[in-house]
Amino acid sequence: MDVFRALHHGRSPNDPLVLPGPWDAASARAFVAAGFPALATPGAGVAASLGYEDxxxxxxxxxxxxxxxxxxxxxLGVPVSADIDDGYGLPAAELVERLLETGAIGCNLDDSGPGKVLKDLRRHADWLAEIRASAGDRLFLNARVDTFVRGVPDVAAAIERALLYEAAGADCVYPIGAPPAALPVMRAGGVKGPVNMVASAAGPADVLRNGFRELGELGATRITFGPGLLVRTTTALTDLGRSLL
Incomplete structure (x- = not known):
């Protein structure tokens, strides 16, 4: 936990933390072999690997x-944070214990639930506070802010949620789907802690790396890919299969 938390702090603006998203044990080992110091599972990627919709x-x-x-x-000493969707309606204490039983040291939690409807922000913040109280310092809590992907493009709405979640004990906020230009606005609006941004996994590696740096300079602390790396991998496998036929 100390190692994972430290990876989110003291970074230069052009060096955000890049966390690949493994969907199974084999992909996790591949990313570690490539040199990544930590991993963050994608809920959509794991769902796809198991045959489910996100x-x-x-x-x-x-x-x-x-x-x-x-x-x-x-x-290999590599910490793993897990995307566990919206928490499955589990009470905070049960959710924490079930997550800790997996060996994960962190989690993503959505603030929209069934039907892709945004949760009441104050009730959700209270629930995050319960999770923090139950977990203590045993979990790194990444609180997703779903306003942008739920049809609310107003940055002020994202800032309001992010600030409440930080106050509730979130270690990081994740405005999924936010345009890059929203990052400096969120920083100016008072969001002080680590901020997670999702990046595309498509394209040449040098272009992707430049994109990571640009997001870092705008205010992002860490970069994840959602199911993007799984999509890129399965596309390559499909191409390979076609060539074998």
Whole structure:
């Protein structure tokens, strides 16, 4: 946990933390072999690997998948944070214990639920505070802000949620789908802690790396890919399969 938390602080603006998203044990080992110091599972990617639509993975299967990923890289000392959707309606204490049983040291939690409807921000902030109280310093809490992907483009709405989540104990906020230009506005609006941005996984590596630096200079602390790396990998496998035919 100390290692994972430290990775989010003291970074230069042009060097955000890049966390690939493994969807199974094999992809986790591949990313570690490539040199990444930590991993962050994507909910949509794990769902796809298990044959489910995003957000439809039964919690028992999601926790089991996370546990396999953790087990694959734990001997190498690599921490894993897990996307566990909107928490599956579990009470805070139960959610924390089930997550800790997997060996994960952090989690993403959405602030929209079934039907892709935004949750009441104050009730959600209270729930995040309960999770922080139950977890203590055992989990890195990445609170997703879903306004941009739920049809609310107003940056002020994202700032309001982000500030409440930080006050509730979130270690990082994640304005998924936010345009890059929203980052400096969120910083100017008082968002002080680490900020997670999602980046495309498509295109040449040098172009992607330049994009990471640009996001960092705008205010991003860490970069994740959602299911993008899985999509890129399965596209390559499809191309390989066609060539074999």
């Amino acid at each position: 957000g439809r993975t039964p919690p028992a299967e999601m926790f089991a998948a996370v546990a396999r990923i953790v087990r694959a890289v734990r001997p």
